[in-house]
Amino acid sequence: MIKTAMFTTAILLATATFASAGSLGRPCTSAPQSQWLSLDAIQAKVESLGYRVQKAKLKAACGELYTIDKNGSRVELFVDPTTAAIVGQL
Template sequence: MRKIIPLAVAVAAGAVSSIPAAQASSLGRPCTSAPENQWLSLDALKAKVEGQGYKVQKAKLKAACGEVYALDAKGARVELFLDPTSGAIVAQD
């Protein structure tokens, strides 16, 4: 019986780790193909998100995508993926 429990845990862990981390982020592809010199600043991206009613907690630029962790109007946590050239939300998790 002891061998079954670790095997079940390993199978469950493998199933969770097989979900791609970037799947939600920009639907598995970059948010833009524009060169970095055309991107908005991180502060400008945060301002655009806040202008849509979100309360930004953390933001970063990663893999040609703006990633913003915020609270929506109801106080629920959301992760937003933005086109860094326009600030448009391209995906949400």
């Protein structure tokens, strides 16, 4: 019973850490907004990688895209708004 509780706690902590890493907890870029791509351009670049974008927004100097991947799974992507490079995901 104790081992199960410890294992569950470890999984929850790992998941929380991954979520924090994925959502970055920090900006994706320090470049000025004048150097950012448009939201449409970011979306197009992500779609060219095989994702189907359902919703996209810019938040805290990071593009947040809610997508469906090639396998049909939902994936939240965090992208650098200057390059549309994926820098994290959930």
